[in-house]
Structure formats: structure tokens, C-alpha cells
Amino acid sequence: MSADDVAAALGEVVAQLPGGGEVRDGQLAMAQAVARAFAEGRHLVVRAGTGTGKSLGYLVPAVLAGKRVVVATATKALQDQLASKDLPLVFAGTRRRPSFAVLKGRSNYLCVQRVREAQAAGAQGALGEEDTGRAKLGEEARRVAEWAERTTTGDRAELEIEPDPRLWASFSVTADECPGAFRCPSGGECFAEAARNRAAAADVVVVNLHLLGADLASDGAVLPEHDALIVDEAHELEDVLTASLGCSIGAGRVRALAATARAALGGSPRRRRSGAGADGPESAVDQVMEAADRLERALGERAGERLRGGASGELGEVVALLAGRIERLEAELHRAAGGAKAGGAEGAGGERGQRLTRALLVAGRLREQLAMLAELGEDDVAWVEGGPRPTLEVAPVDVAPVLKEKVFDERPVVLTSATVPPGLAARLGADQARTEELDVGSPFAYQEQALLYCAAHLPDRRRPDAEAAIHDELAALVDAAGGRTLALFTSRAAMERAAEAMRKRLGWPILAQGDASKSALLEEFAAEAGACLFATMGFWQGVDVPGATLALVVIDRIPFPRPDDPLMAARRERAGPSAFRTIDLPRAASLLAQGAGRLVRSAGDRGVVAVLDSRLATASYRWDLVRALPPMRRTKERAEAEAFLRTIHRDASQAEQAGGRPKARKAPAVSSRAAR
Numbered sequence: 292m293s294a295d296d297v298a299a300a301l302g303e304v305v306a307q308l309p310g311g312g313e314v315r316d317g318q319l320a321m322a323q324a325v326a327r328a329f330a331e332g333r334h335l336v337v338r339a340g341t342g343t344g345k346s347l348g349y350l351v352p353a354v355l356a357g358k359r360v361v362v363a364t365a366t367k368a369l370q371d372q373l374a375s376k377d378l379p380l381v382f383a384g385t386r387r388r389p390s391f392a393v394l395k396g397r398s399n400y401l402c403v404q405r406v407r408e409a410q411a412a413g414a415q416g417a418l419g420e421e422d423t424g425r426a427k428l429g430e431e432a433r434r435v436a437e438w439a440e441r442t443t444t445g446d447r448a449e450l451e452i453e454p455d456p457r458l459w460a461s462f463s464v465t466a467d468e469c470p471g472a473f474r475c476p477s478g479g480e481c482f483a484e485a486a487r488n489r490a491a492a493a494d495v496v497v498v499n500l501h502l503l504g505a506d507l508a509s510d511g512a513v514l515p516e517h518d519a520l521i522v523d524e525a526h527e528l529e530d531v532l533t534a535s536l537g538c539s540i541g542a543g544r545v546r547a548l549a550a551t552a553r554a555a556l557g558g559s560p561r562r563r564r565s566g567a568g569a570d571g572p573e574s575a576v577d578q579v580m581e582a583a584d585r586l587e588r589a590l591g592e593r594a595g596e597r598l599r600g601g602a603s604g605e606l607g608e609v610v611a612l613l614a615g616r617i618e619r620l621e622a623e624l625h626r627a628a629g630g631a632k633a634g635g636a637e638g639a640g641g642e643r644g645q646r647l648t649r650a651l652l653v654a655g656r657l658r659e660q661l662a663m664l665a666e667l668g669e670d671d672v673a674w675v676e677g678g679p680r681p682t683l684e685v686a687p688v689d690v691a692p693v694l695k696e697k698v699f700d701e702r703p704v705v706l707t708s709a710t711v712p713p714g715l716a717a718r719l720g721a722d723q724a725r726t727e728e729l730d731v732g733s734p735f736a737y738q739e740q741a742l743l744y745c746a747a748h749l750p751d752r753r754r755p756d757a758e759a760a761i762h763d764e765l766a767a768l769v770d771a772a773g774g775r776t777l778a779l780f781t782s783r784a785a786m787e788r789a790a791e792a793m794r795k796r797l798g799w800p801i802l803a804q805g806d807a808s809k810s811a812l813l814e815e816f817a818a819e820a821g822a823c824l825f826a827t828m829g830f831w832q833g834v835d836v837p838g839a840t841l842a843l844v845v846i847d848r849i850p851f852p853r854p855d856d857p858l859m860a861a862r863r864e865r866a867g868p869s870a871f872r873t874i875d876l877p878r879a880a881s882l883l884a885q886g887a888g889r890l891v892r893s894a895g896d897r898g899v900v901a902v903l904d905s906r907l908a909t910a911s912y913r914w915d916l917v918r919a920l921p922p923m924r925r926t927k928e929r930a931e932a933e934a935f936l937r938t939i940h941r942d943a944s945q946a947e948q949a950g951g952r953p954k955a956r957k958a959p960a961v962s963s964r965a966a967r
């Protein structure tokens with residue numbers, strides 16, 4: 292496939308876009324580079340800025356390749372978007388017979404076996420004992436059951452309602468719970484298996500990063516054989532794989548096991564005879580439940596701590612106790628499964644046998660993961676993640692060896708993102724000699740559309756007057772922008788203090804993370820002219836608000852990883868003297884670029900990115916950070932930033948008036964959150 296062929300095919304595809312699109316230079320360069328990488332069996336890292344049209348830039352050569360290509364996206368929503376919009380367009384434009392499939396994790400599909408069990412148990416059966424009588428759940432269960440009758444894919448994304456997670460859990464199984472199609476009486480009609488079969492027959496298979504991680508963690512048991520891999524939002528790959536290749540154990544997971552086992556054992560004839568005696572099956576469940584409480588307390592006492600050499604002290608004792616109790620529970624479940632098998636009508640292939648099998652699978656998986664703690668090597672790190680529900684985490688210090696062996700040495704890989712941190716390919720395990728790097732820029736005129744303002748005069752954060760100075764700066768900028776601000780913070784406490792201060796000082800509506808769900812906040816932000824949104828890490832990525840709603844992105848400080856983060860600390864130790872350059876700086880650069888990237892989402896957007904951290908103007912490493920950002924004009928003068936913001940605000944207000952949209956309006960400043 293020549294470069295001209297790729298250009299012609301891309302042209303045909305783009306011409307079908309609504310209104311007849313045009314191929315962008317960066318998009319074409321990307322498509323040709325992807326085709327070259329596939330043909331030569333090499334890897335490619337492409338930085339493709341917002342607006343490049345990168346999904347068509349990689350899908351066109353993927354379809355032309357004549358190989359099976361797996362495309363991994365960051366989210367399930369992006370998977371669905373590729374399948375419903377981009378891939379039909381690409382196959383039509385390249386005149387190929389459509390051959391693509393979406394594959395998601397098992398828990399995204401309705402489990403036919405569990406639906407049958409629910410039907411056999413009656414109307415409330417699916418909800419479990421604790422939920423019986425809850426009207427809302429009952430209504431949701433009815434709607435899911437109705438949908439189960441007519442769906443042909445079982446894909447949860449098709450459901451018109453967003454069911455309560457507990458309800459959905461009762462109609463689905465996780466990968467750990469499923470015994471596999473051969474051991475399941477409903478395996479022949481299984482939706483998850485059907486999706487896998489469709490994927491195995493398709494030329495392009497769209498998955499998400501978590502499923503790619505699950506495939507690597509299971510030695511290739513999840514994805515079909517494939518010849519090439521494309522990873523979109525590749526800056527997230529390291530974190531997702533770290534989670535997939537490790538494990539997370541908290542009291543909630545242990546209690547869920549106990550609940551599953553209790554439900555499975557609940558119908559046991561032995562239990563009905565013997566009741567809840569000390570040696571009866573119920574006591575094994577209760578002992579696991581009691582160990583969950585002890586685990587929660589022990590984890591709470593070690594929150595944030597790195598566990599060198601595994602769990603020790605009280606936590607070590609609780610982990611050992613829990614492992615023993617799970618083993619005892621497994622023995623109980625095995626006995627019950629044997630009884631069920633001998634019981635004929637409720638045989639191991641029937642509902643009760645399947646419930647027991649699922650409980651056994653979950654128990655075995657948890658016990659295996661607890662055992663990992665006793666076998667920690669120098670390539671693993673374990674720690675206790677704090678918060679309201681503390682968890683015990685185990686993760687690989689470095690994901691590169693696994694990726695090198697199972698991915699980069701096996702097939703050509705394309706990594707793409709709007710923000711590619713420096714050294715990404717090497718960090719992930721790609722052979723440098725086999726890897727091409729390409730920056731195709733962005734079609735936006737950043738020099739005209741956006742201004743990067745660094746508040747170089749602000750005092751060092753450690754000084755007591757620093758926060759007041761930051762609030763003064765923030766108030767002046769928000770006022771000049773007429774609200775229309777997304778303020779991104781690295782700490783929840785700093786975000787809350789700033790939101791409170793701005794509510795007192797300014798009349799613009801201030802929305803803050805935690806006031807409502809993320810989607811509700813974004814909806815309100817987009818709908819209300821002049822609104823400001825204050826948020827932390829969850830909003831640095833994936834927020835897409837084009838238009839005059841957003842004219843100012845404020846970043847309170849350079850988002851370096853926390854010095855006390857146990858995983859980062861382990862990675863720094865391994866990197867030695869170069870840790871700051873190889874661990875901290877690339878992560879901060881990538882996240883800073885993601886945050887700044889919220890500003891310009893379309894060719895008509897204009898605005899200011901204000902970084903209220905003087906290190907961006909003074910630190911020796913500042914150019915590593917600035918180079919990662921979109922190529923905006925730069926200034927250290929607040930007056931210049933304010934003047935630009937006022938111009939944007941004036942133009943936006945006039946357009947809003949002309950378009951009949953209510954003008955951004957300032958209300959009197961308020962003195963408390965409740966008064967908003």
C-alpha cells in the first residue's frame with residue numbers, strides 16, 4: 292500500500308463526513324506513517340493534537356492493512372463511538388466489506404445463566420435477600436428483565452436506563468466468576484462468548500485499555516490473535532496496565548465473596564438441617580465476614596504506607612487469618628457442590644451448582660491474590676491505599692518487561708495521544724531502534740487562539756501568604772473572563788478553599804466537584820453562561836466543552852506526583868539519580884498538557900491557560916513542561932491575559948445576545964455555598 296493509496300483512501304473517507312470534510316495535513320501524515328509502520332513491522336508513536344482527526348488517521352490504514360488489528364481506546368464510550376460512527380465510514384469509504392467488532396469486559400454483558408437463575412428464584416431473586424422490597428431496584432430489575440428478552444447483543448450500553456451497580460452485578464458476572472462456556476449450562480447462548488466469537492472473525496477489533504490489560508494479565512486468554520495493535524490515549528496505558536497486572540484487596544471485596552458464598556450455600560439441604568451451628572456452613576461465611584471487618588481496621592491503621600516485604604504486624608496476621616478462613620470456606624463450598632451434584636435435580640449443571648462454582652472461583656482468586664503478598668519480589672510493590680475504604684494494593688514497579696515480551700516483540704504497535712510524555716515508548720518497553728516518533732501538531736491556530744499566562748510573580752507555595760496571593764490572582768482572571776472558567780487543582784482541600792473564597796468575592800456561579808456528579812456538573816457548566824467549574828484530578832482529562840462557555844483554564848500548580856506515593860517512590864528508587872527526569876517530569880508534563888488541552892476544542896475557541904505556579908517560569912526544567920503544551924502565545928504579564936480575556940468576554944456576550952442566549956450575568960457575591 293503506497294503513501295498515495297493511503298492518501299486517496301483517506302480522502303474518500305473524509306469526503307463522506309457531514310458537509311464534506313477535508314483531509315488535514317497532520318491526519319494524512321499520521322495515516323501514512325501508520326501504514327508504513329504496519330508494512331515494515333515497526334512501532335510508531337504519534338503525538339496528534341486536538342482537532343487532528345486522529346481516529347480516521349489510524350483507522351484508514353488499519354482497514355487497508357489486510358491484517359487483524361486491535362484498537363484499544365481509553366473508554367467504553369470511545370469504543371462505541373468508533374464502532375457506531377468512524378468504522379462504518381472507513382469501511383464504506385475504502386469500499387471494503389465491513390468487518391469490525393467491539394469487545395468489552397465480561398461484566399459488560401448480560402449473563403444468560405444469571406438471568407435464568409433470577410427467573411427460577413422469582414421476581415426478587417436477582418436482587419438478593421438484602422434488596423428485597425426496594426421498589427426502585429424492583430422497577431429497574433423489571434426493565435432489565437424486559438430488555439433481556441429482546442436484546443441480541445446483551446451489551447449493557449444498549450440499556451436505556453443506567454441500572455444500580457448492585458442490580459447489574461446480579462445480572463452479570465465478572466471474569467473471575469465465569470466458569471467459561473464449556474462449564475456453563477448457558478454457555479451456548481452466552482452474549483460475552485458471542486462477542487468474543489465476532490471479534491475472532493473480524494478484521495478490526497475495538498477494545499478498551501482495561502481489556503488489553505486483562506489480556507496481558509491472563510497470558511492472552513481474552514483477545515483474539517492479532518497482527519497489529521493501535522493504542523489511543525496511550526499516555527494512560529502505563530497506569531491501566533499497572534492496575535491490571537496487580538491486584539487490589541479491600542474489605543468490600545471480602546464481604547462480596549461472603550455474600551456470594553452465603554447465597555450459594557443458602558439453599559443447602561445441610562444448612563436447613565443443621566442451622567447456623569459453629570461447624571455448619573454458615574459459620575465459615577460468618578468467619579470470612581468477621582475477617583473483613585478486621586481487615587478494614589488493620590488497613591485503616593496503615594493507610595498510605597508502603598509494605599516492604601509484604602504485610603507485617605497486625606495486618607500480616609489478618610491477611611493470614613483471612614487466607615485460612617477463605618480456604619475453609621472453599622472446603623465448605625466444595626462439600627456443598629459435591630452434595631448438589633449427587634442431588635440430581637439441583638445438579639452441578641443447575642442453578643445451585645453454578646452459584647457454588649462462582650463462589651468457588653471468586654474465593655480461589657482472592658486466596659491466590661492474598662498469596663501474592665507472601666511472594667513479593669523486587670519487581671513488585673505493595674502498599675495500603677487510604678481513603679474511606681482502604682485497600683491493599685500490589686502492582687509491578689515496571690510494566691515494560693511484560694509489554695516488551697507480550698506486545699512489542701510480537702507485533703507492530705502504534706501509540707497515539709494528544710499528549711505523549713517524553714520517553715513514553717522506552718518506558719513502556721518498545722525497542723528504540725524499531726520505533727519511529729512523529730509529531731503531527733494540531734490544525735488549530737494556537738498562536739492566535741490561545742495565550743499561556745504564567746504567574747511568575749506569585750510567592751513560593753510554602754510561604755504563608757501564598758494562598759491569598761493565588762486567590763487574588765484567580766479572582767482577577769475570572770472576573771476578566773466573565774466567569775467561563777475551568778479551575779483545575781491538584782488538591783481537594785485547595786480546590787474547596789478557592790471555591791469558597793471565589794463565591795464570597797465574585798458574582799459568577801461557582802460549581803465545585805462534589806456538588807453533583809461529573810456529568811451533571813459538566814452539563815450545568817455548559818448550559819449556564821458565565822459559570823465556573825472548580826475541580827481536581829478527575830477533570831484534568833476527558834472534559835470537552837467547546838465554545839464560549841470556556842475561556843479560561845486555571846491550573847493551580849504543576850501536577851507532580853506526590854512525593855509519598857508508594858508506587859512512585861518504588862519507581863523513583865529503581866530509576867536512581869535520574870528519577871526526577873524519567874518519572875516525575877514526564878508525568879507532570881503529560882497531565883499539565885491534558886489540563887491545558889481542555890481550552891481549545893474547536894477552531895473557533897479562544898482563551899487563556901493560566902498556570903499559578905511560578906516554577907513554570909523559573910525552574911530549570913520549565914522547558915520540558917512548556918514543550919509538552921500546545922504551542923500557545925506566552926506571557927508573564929497578567930494585564931495582557933486580562934485584556935485578552937475581556938476581549939473574548941465582550942465578543943461572546945455580543946454573540947450570546949445576538950443568538951438569543953441569556954448573557955453571562957454576574958450576581959451579587961455570596962457568602963456561603965448554601966446561598967448559591
Ligand code: SF4
Pocket residue numbers: 397401402403404405464469470471472475476477478480481482483484
Ligand atoms: S459462560 Fe455462562 S456464566 Fe459465563 S457469562 Fe456466559 S452465560 Fe454467564
